Amino acid sequence: MIEPSGGDAREGGASPLLRLEGVTKRFGALLANDAVDLDLAQGEILGLLGENGAGKTTLMNILFGHYAADSGRILVADRRGRLRPLPGGSPGRALAAGVGMVHQHFALAANLSVIESVTLGTEPLFRPWQGRRDARRRLRTLVDETGLDVPLDAAIGALSVGERQRVEILKALYRGARVLVLDEPTAVLTPQQAERLADTLRGLASRGLGVVFISHKLDEVLALCDRVVVLRHGQKVREAAADRVTKAELAEAMVDRPVQAPTRLRGQPGAVVVEMSAVRVGAAPGREPLDDVRLSVLEGEIFGVAGIAGNGQRSLAAVLSGTLVPDSGQIRLRGVAWPKGGPLNLTRAGVGRVPEDRHAEGVVGAMTVWENAAIETVRLRASQRLGLLRRRHLIDDAERLVRLHDVRCRGVDVPASELSGGNMQKLILARVLDREPRFLLAAQPTRGLDIGAVAEIHRRLLEARARGAGILLLTEDLDELLQLADRIAVIHRGRLSRPLAREAATLRRLGLMMTGQVADAA
Amino acid sequence: MRPERRGPPIRFERREAAPPLLAALAPLVAVVAALGLAAIPLALAGAPILDAYALILKGSLGSAFAIGETLSRATPLVLTGLAVAIAFRARLWNIGAEGQLYLGALAAVAVGSGFFPLDTWPPWTACAVVLLASAFAGGLFMLGPAWLRLRFGVDEVVTTLLLNFVALLFVGMMLEGPMQDPMSLGWPQSAPLLEAAELPRLFARSRVHWGLPLALALALALWFVLRGSVFGFEVRATGEAPAAARFAGIRTGRVLLGVAFLSGGLAGLAGAVEVAGLKGYLTLDLSPGYGYAGIVVATLARLNPLGVVLAAVFVAAVFVGADSMGRALDVSSYTANLIVALSLLCMLLAGLLVRLRPVR
Incomplete structure (x- = not known):
């Protein structure tokens, strides 16, 4: 204390x-x-x-x-x-x-209550009941003194992200940080x-x-x-x-080098690339529900989706990545039905996808840079001959990509886990953009990246937009949205608002929509 | 502040990348450490330690006969080692090689002991039919657990392990029932393979048979498949990072089913090779745990198909050598199991140490 x-x-x-x-x-x-x-x-x-x-x-x-x-x-x-x-x-x-530390990713167990989480590891071994009463009293005082207001008996799983963070801070203070x-x-x-x-x-x-x-x-x-x-x-x-x-x-x-923010030219939105109507995903353990989501992304525009983590972005991204099939609703890709059969068919149909978690979904860390560059297309005919990899061809291709997109690595033969976050993301973007996708899903594309890498990623996204690709940008970084997006919609509890034109979107307004305090943009 | 407590004398932290030299040396160090540790029980058993090691070496590699014994013992171990290695590469924990081996052997005698008139077929086709049947039987038997895991999330460690007993009991039932050799005087034993279905010996006065080159060829083929084929690429991606593989468009479910079939097939093949190359007929003591030893072999080989060959020869040499040492010094032949088990433990520890580094 x-x-x-x-x-x-x-x-x-x-x-x-x-x-x-x-x-x-x-x-x-x-x-x-x-x-x-x-x-x-x-x-x-x-x-x-x-x-x-x-x-x-x-x-x-x-x-x-x-x-x-x-x-x-x-x-x-x-x-x-x-x-x-x-x-x-x-x-x-x-x-x-x-010394107390609040990590970026909270280390809390979802099924424990707040008071249990805070006192975990500090309870006296003997007479735990008495310890518990003392703990409650101490914690109550601490909450009153610091204004870190959280319901002490609620389960961590039921708390919002902001509340969980307060629990982490309480935990550190409780231990005398x-x-x-x-x-x-x-x-x-x-x-x-x-x-x-x-x-x-x-x-x-x-x-x-x-x-x-x-x-x-x-x-x-x-x-x-x-x-x-x-x-x-x-x-x-x-x-x-x-x-x-x-x-x-x-x-x-x-x-230590001047960073130039990419310039954003006026867009020329064209036809509808992706259209979702009444898309619904039911709640399940570890899955965020989607409720009656409708949106349309146009050629040559960046359609931004803002929202606090956990409000359905994951499911929206998973649906458009081909890893989750919605319970109901329709999705159309340039006027025809959304390809079935998972990510491979999306790749074939000209959909590019940048996953939210680049370490878990973006690259296979133990495999080489060139293998990761080829991973989405390895099943396609151009990558193989009689079931064998066209190794030389794939390596040459990866070398070209690495050069073109300025992916810094010791060579395309090193494991992808050696790459920094920014270079990993550049590699993922390189393999996706190289196929000139008509539609690009970019989920948290700059999360955790440094200024230089962010500018580079932004430049690539704007390039793809100028080329006529429709881009759906999911991000928690509102500055990024306001900088890049042509239209912005907010997702809250699985429902997507109608999009705001970028001119109408302000930090304050988006923030209120993100917490559901303003129902819609209307 | 609390009074100072003494920390542990050595602490470890994670390395960012395992140094390749260390990783390559780890199995050797583990083997040496295991042999060293085995000195303790040997000494307790009253054996002169240096003599014991010399006898192990002599018994396993000291003569043409000894080498032949070691190699023929290594043959099924290469196959079960490959079976485990390919499965583990895809993070499919196949602990059931033993059961798949027995089912493979059962399939081999089912088709090879008179069901088809193999004697009248062109040379080698009889062998091919028997081997294919065994691979098929083993592969199918592994598909079940893999499917259960994909469909319902049933842990394949449990299912494959328990199916070993199911397989062994089933083989026992067949050998005491419909497939019992009428000439066996009531022993639970199958009818012998037709001569055309047997794998010929490679050399005179040695039990090394054509199963060995077959196993070596398969090790080479598997190494090449993992390294250079689309399927191998998909297996590695599925094993290393299933979520990333799925996201990238690899159909990880199909890959796992393919791996399961391949893995079970290789283990089944081990059973057929043992029957067709050495025994000639199937009994319930066909395998002294080759399926389980395959796990040790694959782990010592760090799941590399070429390494599997070396590891299999090592494990076979320990078994053969310790057997002969045990007979000479009147020490229990369980010493072999002990050394093999110690090697596994040392290898697991070495694997850990390769990834960690001591701090101060």
């Missing part, structure tokens, strides 16, 4: 809470963290910025004991405010020293929810908690944080007070 600082805390809450000194971590040839120094004072919110692969997550994993640093040390203030070294490599000790690390906490939130989180964090900081806020959204970091640290290639390249630095300066520090 947050305690007032010890006797020797000076005024202004400037007493140091956490110090990293020269933390270095090497993975094989890759220097993930190169002598990183970091300070965090009591009551301070520190923004940790950097591209994917810059070493943010590694650094925090070292702090939390998931990895041991090769050299350098970590000091955490004890309850009296004295800095003491934290032996690395043990999450248990990090917890005991007061004095340093709270949040890894990309707003990636799953609506603008309104993100605002609320920011308020909560400010409140916690004013009570003496130190917060490390990892993000790649510059606006957010500048608005919330007191101080900003930028990592690049494992090194700390910039450190500044948030009110003394501009967004542009930070962006430049993150990428």
Whole structure:
């Protein structure tokens, strides 16, 4: 729990809470963290910025004991405010020293109640009943003090994403965290929810908690944080007070090369490419229902779908990917019935698909880059001869794609798991766009990617649009939608709103629609 | 703050990629470690350790006869090893090679001991018919568990394992009933294969038979299929990342059924080869656990079809050598099982260590 600082805390809450000194971590040839120094004072919110692969997550994993640093040390203030070294490599000790972490993907079990989730692992072995009563009392106080409002007895599975995040924060505080690390906490939130989180964090900081806020959204970091640290290639390249630095300066520090946002030309929408009417998917364990979804995507337009995760995007994407057959309703592809028989026939019919989860669905990590480039078309005649792979041909093809789409890899013979997220996504997009699809489904195409890769993906999508492809873009990133989409619809509880023209869509309006507070765009 | 506790002396963390040299050396290290660990029970049994190892080596590889014994013992192991390797590659956990082997053998004697007038057919066709029948029987027997998993999500580890007993009891029933050899004086034993259906010996005064080159050819073929064919591509993708394979348009259900048939077929073939190459007729002690040993062989080979050949020879050599050592030193021949089991454990551990790295 947050305690007032010890006797020797000076005024202004400037007493140091956490110090990293020269933390270095090497993975094989890759220097993930190169002598990183970091300070965090009591009551301070520190923004940790950097591209994917810059070493943010590694650094925090070292702090939390998931990895041991090769050299350098970590000091955490004890309850009296004295800095003491934290032996690395043990999450248990990090917890005991007061370091709490809220991961990007929550580590909560859906069938436990909030109170069980929070107290899991802290209950006394003997007399559990008494422990439970105490726990409830402590947790209630904590909720009242911090304003992290959640129903204590509800099952985790019944909570919204924002509520689950509050549970994770409660969990860390309950275990006595004095340093709270949040890894990309707003990636799953609506603008309104993100605002609320920011308020909560400010409140916690004013009570003496130190917060490390990892993000790649510059606006957010500048608005919330007191101080900003930028990592690049494992090194700390910039450190500044948030009110003394501009967004542009930070962006430049993150990428060490100018990033050009792709220009978006006026579109010329044509005929209907994909039309869905009254498409319904029933609820089932692990499946989000769809209720009477209608939409039509035109040639040469990007049709955006906004929504909070879990409102049916997965099922919508699965239906259009050919991995889920809807219970009822009609889908037409350029005027004819939607191809049956799964993804292969979609590929044959000129449908391109970029999956939401590139690690699980996009690539086979253990197989090579060229095999992953060929995987969608390996069954087609051009890839084989008498059932044998035309290896040379496929490798040449992959080399062409890798060159054309600037996929950075040591060669097309290395396993795809070696690729960074951005390059993996470029590879997936390359294999899809190379067939010049008439319709492209892009589910969360830039999730977790760095600025440079995002710009590249956006450019490719706009190119495909200019070529006349109809694109359905599912994303939780509203800025991305407003930047790319011609029309935007919002999905909420399995129902898709009527589309807004991009001019009519504002962050605020979309945010309200995403939480169902405004029924429709009408 | 809590008082400092001492952590474990060595900690491990995940490597981002397994170093290829280490991965290649892992089986060798595991085998050496297993042989080393086996010294403890050998010493407890009162055997002079160095002599024991020398006798194992001599008994398995020390003479032309010993080598022949080892190779003929390795022949069914290559086939069951391949059966397990191809299935495991697709993450289809076929633990039922033993049962498939017996059913294959049963099919072999069913078609090969007088049902067809094989003696009058052109040379080799008799063998081919017998082998195909056994592969078919084994393959069909594996389709059931695979289908149950695809359709209802039934765990194939359980079904294939339990079907081993079903198969063995069924074979027992046939051998004591309709398929019993009238000349066997009441022993549960099938009628012998016709001579035309038998696999000829390769050399004089050795029990090595044509099953060995057949098994080697199949290992080579399987290696090539996995590496260079569309089907092999699909098998690897289905095994490594089923969701990605399905998303990309690979019909993973069909692939798994194909793998199941292939895997069961290879195990069934092991049964036929054993009957047609060595025994001549089917009894209930045809296999001393070749099906289960196939799991060890495939694991030691890291599921590589060419590695299966080496692993099968190693396991066979341990069995043959330990047998002969046991006889010479009057130690239980279970030593062989012990060494093989230790190799499996060491290999699993080595596999883990290849993926982890010690920290400080």
